Amino acid sequence: MIAEKFVLDLCAQAATALYNAKNMELQVSKTRREFIGDYTLVTFPLLRTSKKSPEETATQIGQYLKENFVQVADFNVIKGFLNISLSEQFWSSALCDMIATPNYGFVCNNGRRVMVEFSSPNTNKPLHLGHVRNNLLGYSVAKILEACGNEVMKVNLVNDRGIHICKSMIAWQRFGAGETPSSTGLKGDHLVGNYYVKFDQAYKAEIKELMATGMSEDEAKKNAPIIIAAQEMLVRWEAKDPEVYALWQTMNGWVYDGFEQTYRTMGVSFDKTYYESNTYLLGKKLVEIGLSKGIFYKREDGSVWIDLTEDGLDEKLLLRADGTSVYMTQDLGTAVERYGEFHFDDMTYVVGNEQNYHFQVLKLILKKLGYNWSDAIYHLSYGMVELPAGKMKSREGTVVDADDLMQAMVDEAREMSQELGKLDGLTAQEIENISKMIGLGALKYFILKVDPRKTMLFNPAESIDFNGNTAPFIQYTHARIKSLLRKAEGSPMVLNSCVNAKEVEIIKLLLEFADAVAQAGEQHSPAVIAAYAYELAKEYNQYYHDFPVLRSDVELQDRAQRLLIASQVATMISRAMGLLGINSPERM
RNA sequence: GGCUCCUUAGCUCAGCUGGAUAGAGCAACAGAUUUCUAAUCUGUCGGUCAUGGGUUCGAAUCCCGUAGGAGUCACCA
Numbered sequence: 001m002i003a004e005k006f007v008l009d010l011c012a013q014a015a016t017a018l019y020n021a022k023n024m025e026l027q028v029s030k031t032r033r034e035f036i037g038d039y040t041l042v043t044f045p046l047l048r049t050s051k052k053s054p055e056e057t058a059t060q061i062g063q064y065l066k067e068n069f070v071q072v073a074d075f076n077v078i079k080g081f082l083n084i085s086l087s088e089q090f091w092s093s094a095l096c097d098m099i100a101t102p103n104y105g106f107v108c109n110n111g112r113r114v115m116v117e118f119s120s121p122n123t124n125k126p127l128h129l130g131h132v133r134n135n136l137l138g139y140s141v142a143k144i145l146e147a148c149g150n151e152v153m154k155v156n157l158v159n160d161r162g163i164h165i166c167k168s169m170i171a172w173q174r175f176g177a178g179e180t181p182s183s184t185g186l187k188g189d190h191l192v193g194n195y196y197v198k199f200d201q202a203y204k205a206e207i208k209e210l211m212a213t214g215m216s217e218d219e220a221k222k223n224a225p226i227i228i229a230a231q232e233m234l235v236r237w238e239a240k241d242p243e244v245y246a247l248w249q250t251m252n253g254w255v256y257d258g259f260e261q262t263y264r265t266m267g268v269s270f271d272k273t274y275y276e277s278n279t280y281l282l283g284k285k286l287v288e289i290g291l292s293k294g295i296f297y298k299r300e301d302g303s304v305w306i307d308l309t310e311d312g313l314d315e316k317l318l319l320r321a322d323g324t325s326v327y328m329t330q331d332l333g334t335a336v337e338r339y340g341e342f343h344f345d346d347m348t349y350v351v352g353n354e355q356n357y358h359f360q361v362l363k364l365i366l367k368k369l370g371y372n373w374s375d376a377i378y379h380l381s382y383g384m385v386e387l388p389a390g391k392m393k394s395r396e397g398t399v400v401d402a403d404d405l406m407q408a409m410v411d412e413a414r415e416m417s418q419e420l421g422k423l424d425g426l427t428a429q430e431i432e433n434i435s436k437m438i439g440l441g442a443l444k445y446f447i448l449k450v451d452p453r454k455t456m457l458f459n460p461a462e463s464i465d466f467n468g469n470t471a472p473f474i475q476y477t478h479a480r481i482k483s484l485l486r487k488a489e490g491s492p493m494v495l496n497s498c499v500n501a502k503e504v505e506i507i508k509l510l511l512e513f514a515d516a517v518a519q520a521g522e523q524h525s526p527a528v529i530a531a532y533a534y535e536l537a538k539e540y541n542q543y544y545h546d547f548p549v550l551r552s553d554v555e556l557q558d559r560a561q562r563l564l565i566a567s568q569v570a571t572m573i574s575r576a577m578g579l580l581g582i583n584s585p586e587r588m
Numbered sequence: 589g590g591c592u593c594c595u596u597a598g599c600u601c602a603g604c605u606g607g608a609u610a611g612a613g614c615a616a617c618a619g620a621u622u623u624c625u626a627a628u629c630u631g632u633c634g635g636u637c638a639u640g641g642g643u644u645c646g647a648a649u650c651c652c653g654u655a656g657g658a659g660u661c662a663c664c665a
Contacts, residue, residue: 032608035608042607078608164664330665353658450600450601455658456601462599468612470627483624483625485624534612
């Protein structure tokens with residue numbers, strides 16, 4: 001982009017000089033591969049000012065550029081398109097500049113404070129494939145925003161209270177027989193999740209029994225003893241009943257240990273974790289304030305609502321008739337608490353698109369309460385992950401567990417590597433490390449390369465494919481370059497002014513990195529970075545194969561240039577992959 | 589039904605501030621290795637950009653209609 005901007009600037013100068021055009025909207029883009037040139041000026045928008053034919057205009061500007069700027073080596077005109085070729089000198093010096101810039105592509109502090117919330121698990125079951133997309137997106141977006149110069153705070157919000165956790169607790173009391181993670185060897189979140197499933201099974205059985213006695217389905221659902229027990233437990237919890245509270249803390253503790261392990265494997269982390277059990281009370285206070293200001297209203301049964309019909313939305317519940325809080329209540333509380341603590345310029349929520357409406361309402365309510373910073377809230381709404389068989393349904397057992405999935409990826413990576421003999425002679429520890437980098441990298445890249453907003457299909461078989469547009473392919477390119485650099489240690493790395501066409505392509509890509517980061521930040525899309533990393537790896541592989549004469553030892557000069565370019569490619573690949581939370585192995 | 593989003597090659601996806609003949613990967617087929625690690629590379633095959641209109645020099649991209657799909661409209665979170 002730096003080169004693109006440069007060309008744009010030259011064209012603007014030319015247009016001003018030739019046609020006295022001011023504030024022209026000039027369009028410069030990369031020249032398509034089938035034409036000769038580096039960048040192309042589209043002359044159509046200029047015609048009104050130049051009052052000449054497209055060809056004439058393009059030729060005039062081209063000649064002006066060639067005569068006045070040494071960086072412009074040549075030009076050609078096809079229809080209304082002016083294709084501009086920059087000089088080899090320009091490319092080699094651009095690359096030199098880039099090499100001289102530490103942390104190229106990353107911006108220093110821009111003074112903005114941003115918060116990114118992601119993960120947001122419930123404490124009644126383990127993380128699944130949907131959470132995987134959430135966590136990877138959140139972590140990567142945070143990294144990218146940081147690279148764009150923001151001060152970033154990564155936060156998690158744990159939904160640790162509510163009827164769901166009570167269900168697991170009830171089931172554990174009834175069927176658990178004192179089981180603990182250490183007594184069963186199960187991860188805490190899996191153990192608790194199992195009881196959640198057991199609750200559901202028992203609940204269904206009771207409904208069936210009641211219906212057999214002639215009760216309607218709705219009635220049976222309300223009157224099943226086990227659900228009543230769960231609801232009673234929730235009331236006792238809100239009253240801080242010591243026995244219930246202790247059990248709640250114990251079981252949540254198991255879950256946190258399990259989550260911690262999953263997060264560590266996944267490679268994500270947080271700067272702060274919020275708990276719904278702490279923020280829902282503040283939410284309730286806000287509801288009172290809203291009531292006193294007349295923004296909310298109370299119905300006869302005591303429930304509190306806000307009427308948003310004038311804004312084209314519905315009426316929304318904020319407090320149940322029994323005074324207990326709902327999702328919106330605590331989210332309001334959490335938002336206000338966070339702003340008070342951090343005074344963010346931007347608050348990104350990484351939450352699935354099934355909650356689009358929720359966030360629309362959240363922003364609106366905050367605004368009505370007088371919090372103008374609600375404009376800073378951005379809902380990064382990602383699409384669902386579907387499986388070839390269809391949707392994930394916990395009831396049908398088609399949920400893909402995050403831990404299982406990651407383990408399967410690592411195992412697969414190890415097997416494939418071993419089959420190819422890539423791991424021969426390495427220690428067990430090295431094998432494990434490399435398998436993890438590859439298996440998890442494959443998973444992460446497979447998910448992150450897709451536009452976050454889109455519903456995506458997760459195909460297990462394809463995700464472990466190590467060819468094509470995948471992380472292993474990119475990692476492999478990186479590892480090979482590292483291998484080259486190890487062998488060439490001590491050799492000089494110098495760029496001469498003579499760069500071939502392939503090298504120019506690579507330099508272009510390298511220069512575009514900064515722009516890719518900025519764009520990914522604006523769009524909150526790691527997919528932009530993924531596409532860039534893949535292009536770079538692919539371009540490099542072609543470069544390597546297109547110039548076989550450079551393969552064997554040739555003159556020092558050629559080797560020196562090759563090494564320099566290779567080294568820059570490796571650096572940029574590694575930086576790009578870093579933004580995706582993916583490791584770039586030195587060998588694989 | 590209301591609102592929001594989606595539909596591009598057999599499959600998975602890019603491309604979207606309007607620009608040239610719409611691109612990758614996978615799958616299929618045909619080739620390339622005295623290498624910097626072949627987990628690679630090259631080539632072939634594959635398209636009515638869901639559909640019908642509109643805007644204009646020019647539309648996959650912007651606007652409207654239609655069809656198909658998803659999400660949401662809970663005293664769940």
